[in-house]
Amino acid sequence: MKKIWNAYSENKLFQGVFLLIFIAVTSLSLYLAQKSVTAFLLLLSSLLLLYFTKFSNLVKWLTAGVILVVLLPAAAGGGDAYESYMEVATLVGIYISMALGLNIVVGMAGLLDLGFVAFFAVGAYTYGIFATGQAANFMPFGTYPLSGESFWIFIVLGCFAAALFGILLGIPVLRVKGDYLAIVTLGFGEIIRIIFNNLDKPVNITNGAMGIASITPPKIFGIELIYSSQFYYVVLIILVFTIFTVRRFEHSKIGRSWKAVRENEIAAQAMGVPLVRTKLIAFAVGASFSGMMGVIFAGKQTFVDPTSFTLLESITILVMVILGGMGSVPGVILGAAVMTILNLQVLTELTNWLNGLSSSGAITIPDALSPSKMQRLIFGALLIVFALYRPKGLIPAKNPIYKEEELVSSKLMDMNQEQKAQA
Template sequence: MKAKFSSFLQHKWSQVILFSVFIAVTSSALYFSQKSVVSFLLLLASLLVLHYMNLKKVTKWIVAAGLLFFLIPFASSGGPAFQSYMEVATMVGIYISMALGLNIVVGMAGLLDLGFVAFFAVGAYSYSIFATPQASNFMPFGVYPLGGESFWAFLIIGGICAAIAGVLIGVPVLRVKGDYLAIVTLGFGEIIRIVFNNLDRPINFTGGAMGISSVTPPKIFGIELVFPNQFYFVTLVILLFTIFAVLRLEHSKLGRSWKAVRENEIAAQAMGIPLVKTKLLAFALGATFSGMMGVVFAAKQAFIDPTSFTLMESFTILVMVVLGGMGSVPGVILGAAVVTVLNLQVLTELTNWVNQLSLNGIVSIPDALSPAKMQKFIFGAILVLFALYRPKGLIPSKNKIFDASKLKVSKKTEDIENKDSVVVENEKVQV
């Protein structure tokens, strides 16, 4: 019976039928229930199920786009928790994009960066300063705040500013590697946060510890984007661009250079790979995606301050990369989604549920063991379990496999074509 069922699951159409039933049940449960976190998480998990299905890549991308752009927002809109669902989904998209950027630096190039949140801060402040009256403190021309239409230009400007910051941080750390590289990047991350925290005098650039509030919301076609469900689509478009760019970079000449540097710098340099250029490009490109999402974060929150860009945020993003699988794009996406959902929804809902039981007198919990105080402990214990049972990550990185026989045939064909061209050239010379 078990063998028949497993053989049934291996067929493409049986997988499609079961997947369709799963989607229909979870989306219906989410739409018709007032609030069902389990249904929402199961609907998000359908994307992971889709990844393992026996379908073509193009088909998977089309189905995933349909789920993300249409089904998930529609199914979530059935109850009063619609905006909270969209808030979680938006933050998942933001953290996935940042984790993919860090994956370029850590997973592909092998450069341990513990100050990656600094690029997120650069992007956030680049938009917040000019989208509030803050810029009038030091800009001798122009009228501030800028309109919401400028948000779309600042997505590019924020990415460029973060890339420049990545290069500036990358240049001094090229002489070190390993643990020393981690210490230096950690120091740079803290320096940038402290600079933003104290850059309110003698000229007030960043608002200092008070932060910057009342950031102008984005505007498109005259419509202001102020709700989480609106930012969800903005984040989703940027995230899809990030995934496409990272996948293209991974299988490009530059991506192979990063992997060569990660495995052995001396051997990579001996093969003609420029170490300085390759490492700086890793820092710059990884920082670009983080800077773009920093702009989105600032616009969504409408308020930023240095406490949003602490060292703990850098550690959290690094955990996403390591947990998912360093160098693996699907793994990093899954790791970022798992960590974000655990922090923002699962542990929060668990805390609220236990608190409710305690208030109703069903259970008695000591104050020292209250769920609010134990969230980080539970989160850490879950990470330890993942590390023990999945040491290579949830979806480990896999190198592209080439068929040796096809490579030999193509090599022989190329050699024959080269010989034929040489013969033709010699005949021309003789004539």
């Protein structure tokens, strides 16, 4: 058995063939089945298989692109459940992007932020207020609601608004650290929610607890985006952008400063890392992804209200980061996907199944125990188990290791070449 496994893990051809068969089977079964959550999940998990193959990065990205852009929508399009699949896929994308944002703050810079959903709320309300009549209550000029085309500008605006709030939150953070920081951010998240909940007087800005309804759906080339299957592509583009940016950040100077601050603030400062600026940038960058996704969320749901931005949401995103592995980009993507699907699909399916069993009289499950209500229990248990037994998460973060000899020899070679050039 081990021999086969070894042969498999060494041989690219084997892996490629296996992956192709896997994808073909799952997408076919997804296409043929009327509504099969299992097939849908298996098709998504082919991306995980792909991650563990030995192909070069370019091949991996291209294959993933083909699966996500062409295969998934095409295969899911077979049955009536098309929109509900796409809804899930869109939400997965939104959560992945947020988790990647939080990963910068928690995983890379080591600042525990328990009010992260506040930035999401800022993004969502930025679009929500201006794409409905709400803005007319306080804006001295312009006509509201703005048209659907403005959505694309608002993605950028939401990004900046959230980054601004990130810096605002960051300023008190500079003076507190560690566990105090967790409490301050938690308080900040609650403050934002309470303010949005009560900002219907004296001037009606957020419409209070009623929420903002019938937000103008986004428009592009005269097409109104109202279906999840359309938002899917928008989210996908932004997600690719996010992943690309996060990766670039990770290996840049600022990314290395974040990690230095995480490991030891004082040592980092002694090495010339500007503490204040580094932390502020972490907050701003992390928040901006969240704000962007907030705008998309508002455009997609066409409704925002304060109940979408509770502490439970912040903790859910934190669980995604911890589950996947703090600081590890592929890990966080996996963690976010697993958590979102668990939340949206597995728990609801389980509840339906149990309800079916109860109504047929096989067993009786009291309503209090229905799985969809047990989110807190599951999240709590996951946090404890992972923190105790696998603090590095499902896919631990990899730090590049530089070998001293290689660095020295490459430097020598450079010097030799320079000398030759001079000669």
